[in-house]
Amino acid sequence: MxxxxxxxxxxxxxxxxxxxxxxxxxxxxxxxxxxxxxxxxxxxxxxxxxxxxxxxxxxxxxxxxxxxxxxxxxxxxxxxxxxxxxxxxxxxxxxxxxxxxxxxxxxxxxxxxxxxxxxxxxxxxxxxDFSALGAFALTEPDHGSDISRALGTTAARDGAHWILNGAKRWIGAGTIADFALVWARDTADGGIKGFLVETDRPGYQATKISNKIGLRIMQNADISLADVRIPAANLLPGATRFAAAQGLLRDSRAWVGWQAAGIQLAAFDLARSYSLARNQFGRKLAGFQLVQQQLADILGNASASLALMVELARIQESGKLEMAQAAMAKATTTRLARASVAMGRSLLGGNGISADYGMGKLFGDAEILYTYEGSFEVNSLLVGRAVTGISAFTESG
Ligand SMILES: Cc1cc2nc3c(=O)[nH]c(=O)nc-3n(C[C@H](O)[C@H](O)[C@H](O)COP(=O)(O)OP(=O)(O)OC[C@H]3O[C@@H](n4cnc5c(N)ncnc54)[C@H](O)[C@@H]3O)c2cc1C
The missing domain is CATH 1.10.540.10 (Acyl-CoA dehydrogenase/oxidase, N-terminal domain)
Known part of the structure; x- marks a missing residue:
C-alpha cells in the first residue's frame, strides 16, 4: 500500500x-x-x-x-x-x-x-537483436486507405535487376533503417510485389516527417525512389502477389489492438497515481466521486480491450483468425483507447496538457493507433462488409 x-x-x-x-x-x-x-x-x-x-x-x-x-x-x-x-x-x-x-x-x-x-x-x-532495422513501406502520398487497389510505385524488370520508382509516406524508421520492404507494382504483370531495398542504394531518399502530434519518437519518413536499381534476388519470393501478405497484415491489425490495451493501462496508471497525489478542496482528487467514475471507466475500457485481445489470441493460436475479427478488435480497442486517454487528460486538469506529465503524450499517441494499420473507419467497413455481405468501399463494391 x-x-x-x-x-x-x-x-x-x-x-x-x-x-x-x-x-x-x-x-x-x-x-x-x-x-x-x-x-x-x-x-x-x-x-x-x-x-x-x-x-x-x-x-x-x-x-x-x-x-x-x-x-x-x-x-x-x-x-x-x-x-x-x-x-x-x-x-x-x-x-x-x-x-x-x-x-x-x-x-x-x-x-x-x-x-x-x-x-x-x-x-x-x-x-x-535490433542491430539491424527494417522499414515497412506501403503507404504513398496519394494512396493510404485505397493502397491495395491504387498503389502507384512501380518496379520494372531490367535483366538481373529491378528498377523502382515512386514515393512512400509515413514510413516508420524510414530515415534510420538498413533496408525498406517496399511494395511496388510490376510494370509487366500489374501485380503488387514486395522488395528489400537497402537504404544506401542510389536514388533512395528519406526525409523525416517532423511536428507530429503523436508517436514522436518513431522516425516516420517521406521516401522517394528515383530509378533505384536492386538485384533481382531482392524480390521476396513469397511476395509476388499482394494477397500473399494478407495474413501478416491481418495479424498486424491485432498487434495494434494490444497496443490500444497497453496505452489504456498507462492512462489508468497515471490517472490513478495523480488522483492520489493531488489535493483540491482540501482532499485528494481520488476521493471525489466523479474522479472515481473516470478511473473506473478507464479501467473498464482497458479490461474490455484486454479481454477482447485475449480472445483474439485464442483464435489466432488455432490458425483460424479472420480479417473481420482482427478489424473489429482493432477498431473497438482503439475507439476505447481514444475515450480513455481523453478522460485521463481531463483528470490531470492543466497538467494533462503538458507532455511532461505523461498523459498529454498518451493523448497524442492514441490518435496514431486510431489511424494506422487501417483507419478506424476502414476497419469498421471491413466488419460491415463481413456482416452484411455488402462492400461500402466503392459504389460497385
Ligand atoms: C504516425 C504514422 C505512422 C505510420 N507508419 C506507417 C508505416 O510504417 N508504413 C506504412 O506503409 N504506412 C504507415 N502509416 C500510414 C497509415 O497506415 C495511413 O495513414 C492510414 O492507412 C490512412 O491512410 P491516409 O493517411 O492516406 O488517409 P486516407 O486514406 O486519405 O483517409 C482519410 C480519411 O478518410 C477516411 N476514409 C478513407 N476511405 C474511406 C472509405 N472508403 N469510407 C469511409 N472513410 C474513408 C479514413 O478513415 C480517414 O479518416 C503511418 C501513419 C501514421 C500517421
Missing amino acids: SAEEPAGVPAFQDADLMHVTDLLAGPERERYMRVREFLQSSVRDQSIGYWNREEFPLALVSELGRQGLGALQLDGSSILLKGLMYVELARADVSLSALAGIHNELIVGMISQLGSEEQKRRWLPGLR
Whole structure:
C-alpha cells in the first residue's frame, strides 16, 4: 500500500484486475514479469524527453534487443506472450511498441515467412537483436486507405535487376533503417510485389516527417525512389502477389489492438497515481466521486480491450483468425483507447496538457493507433462488409 492510501483499503496490486497475466504459463510468465519491470523502470519515464525532442533513443532500442524484444516471431513465444509484451511496451512508450510491432509482425514476419533462404541468412541475425532495422513501406502520398487497389510505385524488370520508382509516406524508421520492404507494382504483370531495398542504394531518399502530434519518437519518413536499381534476388519470393501478405497484415491489425490495451493501462496508471497525489478542496482528487467514475471507466475500457485481445489470441493460436475479427478488435480497442486517454487528460486538469506529465503524450499517441494499420473507419467497413455481405468501399463494391 502506498503512503498516500488510507488505512483499511486493500493494497493495490496492478491494473490487471481480471488477472489476464495469470494465463501465462511458468517460464513465459517469468519472462513477461522481467520485461515489464525493465520497461517500467528503464523506459517509461525516460521516453518523455525523447518524445518531446522527437528523438530516436538508439541506446534504449539496443536494450530492447537485449531483452529479446526483436525476436518475438522467432523464439517460439505464444501469441498471448507476444501480445502481452506489446501491451507492456505500449504501457511504457507507444512509439517503441510501434517500432517493435512493425519490426516483429511486418519485417521479421515477412522475411521469415515470405523471404528466400539467402534473405533470411542475411537479415534475420541482425534483426533478432535490433542491430539491424527494417522499414515497412506501403503507404504513398496519394494512396493510404485505397493502397491495395491504387498503389502507384512501380518496379520494372531490367535483366538481373529491378528498377523502382515512386514515393512512400509515413514510413516508420524510414530515415534510420538498413533496408525498406517496399511494395511496388510490376510494370509487366500489374501485380503488387514486395522488395528489400537497402537504404544506401542510389536514388533512395528519406526525409523525416517532423511536428507530429503523436508517436514522436518513431522516425516516420517521406521516401522517394528515383530509378533505384536492386538485384533481382531482392524480390521476396513469397511476395509476388499482394494477397500473399494478407495474413501478416491481418495479424498486424491485432498487434495494434494490444497496443490500444497497453496505452489504456498507462492512462489508468497515471490517472490513478495523480488522483492520489493531488489535493483540491482540501482532499485528494481520488476521493471525489466523479474522479472515481473516470478511473473506473478507464479501467473498464482497458479490461474490455484486454479481454477482447485475449480472445483474439485464442483464435489466432488455432490458425483460424479472420480479417473481420482482427478489424473489429482493432477498431473497438482503439475507439476505447481514444475515450480513455481523453478522460485521463481531463483528470490531470492543466497538467494533462503538458507532455511532461505523461498523459498529454498518451493523448497524442492514441490518435496514431486510431489511424494506422487501417483507419478506424476502414476497419469498421471491413466488419460491415463481413456482416452484411455488402462492400461500402466503392459504389460497385
Ligand atoms: C504516425 C504514422 C505512422 C505510420 N507508419 C506507417 C508505416 O510504417 N508504413 C506504412 O506503409 N504506412 C504507415 N502509416 C500510414 C497509415 O497506415 C495511413 O495513414 C492510414 O492507412 C490512412 O491512410 P491516409 O493517411 O492516406 O488517409 P486516407 O486514406 O486519405 O483517409 C482519410 C480519411 O478518410 C477516411 N476514409 C478513407 N476511405 C474511406 C472509405 N472508403 N469510407 C469511409 N472513410 C474513408 C479514413 O478513415 C480517414 O479518416 C503511418 C501513419 C501514421 C500517421
